Amino acid sequence: MRIDSYETAEHQKYVRTFLDGRFENSAFCLLAPNGQDWLTRAGRGPEMVLGHRSSVIQMKTVAAKYPDRKNGRLALVQDFHSVRQALNVASADQRVLVIVSGPKEQTDELRISLKSVTNDECIVGRFHFDFDETEDWHKQIKNVKAGPSIVVVRPGEFGMDGTVMNQLPLAAESSEIIKTLLVANSEFAKTTKKKVYSSHVSKGTRLGIYFDSVVPYGEDRDGDGKIDRRGGPPRGGRSGAPSGRRPTQ
Amino acid sequence: MKRLTTMWTLALLVATSGVACGQGGPRPSDLGASKLDLGEPGIAWYTTWESAQAEAKRSGRPIMFVAAATQCHGVSGVF
Numbered sequence: 001m002r003i004d005s006y007e008t009a010e011h012q013k014y015v016r017t018f019l020d021g022r023f024e025n026s027a028f029c030l031l032a033p034n035g036q037d038w039l040t041r042a043g044r045g046p047e048m049v050l051g052h053r054s055s056v057i058q059m060k061t062v063a064a065k066y067p068d069r070k071n072g073r074l075a076l077v078q079d080f081h082s083v084r085q086a087l088n089v090a091s092a093d094q095r096v097l098v099i100v101s102g103p104k105e106q107t108d109e110l111r112i113s114l115k116s117v118t119n120d121e122c123i124v125g126r127f128h129f130d131f132d133e134t135e136d137w138h139k140q141i142k143n144v145k146a147g148p149s150i151v152v153v154r155p156g157e158f159g160m161d162g163t164v165m166n167q168l169p170l171a172a173e174s175s176e177i178i179k180t181l182l183v184a185n186s187e188f189a190k191t192t193k194k195k196v197y198s199s200h201v202s203k204g205t206r207l208g209i210y211f212d213s214v215v216p217y218g219e220d221r222d223g224d225g226k227i228d229r230r231g232g233p234p235r236g237g238r239s240g241a242p243s244g245r246r247p248t249q
Numbered sequence: 250m251k252r253l254t255t256m257w258t259l260a261l262l263v264a265t266s267g268v269a270c271g272q273g274g275p276r277p278s279d280l281g282a283s284k285l286d287l288g289e290p291g292i293a294w295y296t297t298w299e300s301a302q303a304e305a306k307r308s309g310r311p312i313m314f315v316a317a318a319t320q321c322h323g324v325s326g327v328f
Contacts (some may be wrong), residue, residue, distance in 0.1 A: 001301030002294045002315040002328075014298060015316045031312040035302040039311060062311055069309040076304045080296050088319045089296060091326035094287055118293075125290030159319070159326040189288025197280035197327050204324030211325035217318075 006213035007085055018042035021223035030062055073119040077111050078129045083137035086130035088211065091159030093128065094195060096188050098181065099141075100131045102148030102170055107131045110150075116174045123178060126185050150177065152184045154192075157200075158209045280321065 003011050005025055015027045019042060028049055029042035039062055043049040050058045080086040083099060090097035100110050111131065117123055138144050141153055143164040150170060153162040165184045168177060218227035285291050295301035305312045321327045 001298065001312060002292075002296060002317060003298060004296075004319050005316045006318055006320070010298070011316065014314075018314065018316075025318045027314070027316040029314045031305075031314055033305040033309050033311060035298075035305060035312060042314075059313070066309060066311045072308070075293075075308065076295075076300055078293070078295055079300050085296075085319070088325045089328070092319050092328040093291065094283070095291075125293045126288065128294075128296075155326075157326060158324065185288050189286070192287055194282055194287055195326070196282045197321070198278050200327060201280065201321045201324045204326070205322065209325065210323040211320045213320070217320075217323065 004085060004089070006215050006217060007081060009215055012215055016220075016223075019044075019223075021225075023220040023223075023227070025219060030059070033066065074115055075119050077114050077118045077131075079111075080128075080130040083130055083132050083140070086128055087137075087140065087153070087155050087162050088159035090128045090153070090162075091155035091157065094192060095155075096127050096165065096181070096184050097153040097155050097162065098127050098129045099137070099151040099153060100129070100170070101135065101151060102133070104133050106148055106170055107133060110170060113174070114177075117177050117181070120178055123181060127181060152180060154184075154188055158204055158207075158211075160209070160211070280327070 003014070005011060005015055005023075005027070012023050016023050018027045018029050024044055026044050027042060028045050030039040030049075031037065032039055040049050040058075046055045046059075049055075080089070086097055086099070100107055100114070102110075114129070118127075118129060135146060138146070140160070141151070141162045141164060144151060145164075145167055148170050150168040150172060151164060152166040152168070154165050155162045165187065166180050168180060172180075216227055220227050222228065283291075295304060301312060304310075317328055319325060319328055
């Protein structure tokens with residue numbers, strides 16, 4: 001799992017759990033399937049925990065102790081806490097975002113039926129998926145049509161907006177969805193410039209891009225429960241995205 | 250198993266290529282590009298604690314927990 005350290009107060013609580021009460025930008029740990037037992041010590045990243053040279057070997061060793069006992073094609077479908085965050089992550093990973101939008105009873109059905117799509121070998125690892133019951137996020141997405149649908153989105157450069165690449169009804173057949181996604185992925189790859197993140201950050205700074213986090217930026221490296229030094233927009237102002245986030249859980 | 254180890258290998262590539270710049274992380278100037286070509290498969294991440302834990306319990310597979318920031322000095326679209 002990969003969670004955003006600044007997405008919710010709950011996420012920061014998890015990070016503090018792993019870092020002995022400290023809050024830092026990143027954390028890493030291997031856990032047993034119950035999500036409770038630690039299989040390694042925790043640290044800021046895999047190299048810190050497992051070592052620079054042997055980290056892959058050690059992860060393979062751990063994985064070998066837990067052979068997959070269930071059908072991988074039944075793996076649960078990914079979800080985000082908000083479309084706002086999904087857009088940001090899809091932009092960061094440079095993947096097409098698929099938003100399943102509709103009433104809860106319909107999206108709950110899609111969480112099941114879409115497994116055959118999201119676990120297809122041609123699809124897995126190439127997209128991000130999000131479910132949303134509202135249309136609050138429509139103002140962030142160009143060319144989106146109202147109503148329940150599966151919305152295929154090209155994320156914007158800074159993950160604050162996006163553009164519809166295709167939009168399917170919730171009742172679309174799995175084969176049609178897969179075909180549509182593969183076309184979108186191919187188009188996205190052909191027409192998108194690969195990010196060099198250092199240049200991306202420089203450009204974003206020049207343009208005044210600022211992503212408002214749910215919790216304040218900054219780290220608590222002494223573990224006193226308070227952020228040591230808060231981040232924030234520079235003087236003169238930098239504007240963030242319109243808020244499409246759901247209430248934190 | 251092969252798929253799992255491949256995913257973890259990719260996880261390491263991603264995790265070491267540019268996460269969480271800030272006070273204790275890499276400087277913005279140190280951030281490079283992803284080693285993956287656009288459109289190619291990477292890690293099928295779970296992005297909420299609840300969904301990841303549910304899938305781990307279902308599959309019996311271990312969890313690689315990663316927390317990171319999706320911004321660098323407030324600039325979004327970065328992992």
